[in-house]
Amino acid sequence: MGNGASLSVTDMRRSTRHPVDYPVIAEHRVTGDMKLHVCNISAHGFMIDQAPSLARGDRLIVRLPVVGRIEAYCIWLTEDRAGFQFERIIRLDTFMAMIRELQPNPALRRRS
Template sequence: MRGGAQLSVTDLRRSTRHPVNLPIIGEHRARGDIMLQLANVSTTGFMATGIEGLTRGERVTIRLPHIGRIEAFLVWIDGDRAGFQFERIVRLDDFAKLIKALQPNLKARQDRQDH
């Protein structure tokens, strides 16, 4: 791929990243379904671990709660970690719903500990 991905979103590395531990299935055009372990997510992209066989510029489509299907481009890779940039910036209200959906239910956890 000459010159890597042509990204429409500028590099906004200052976006707040929220730590997550989320296994997710990514859809890759040539490799089909691939497993990704999301380590953090922001309105502009995500970092995943356990990455094997992907190179910069490759595209993966993922499905996130409240966001739906969204394509992301691999922009950096370091060992088994990789940073992906979304094709578009996620709206802040949708992102807040995503984070709320990914956070553990603290009340339910506390109720289990009491029993």
């Protein structure tokens, strides 16, 4: 994993992010399973806080409600956070169904 990921989707950080509080177990090809905390998510990727030892370009597989298993690549890191881009964009209807499960409090959901 030395060369990092070659990402095909351009910078999508302007996508609407939805705040979530979602613990997930991610599969890392080298280090195995790791516990992560997803704190926001969009149709293009997600951010974690309390980031474990990761490097830019690392690949993880996570399991999300409605979406199921999806691969994501680490595209940026700070001291305690990391941003991941999904290997594919999640369809809007699937994404909104996932958000309904991740944000059971309707007050947290953005207006469509």
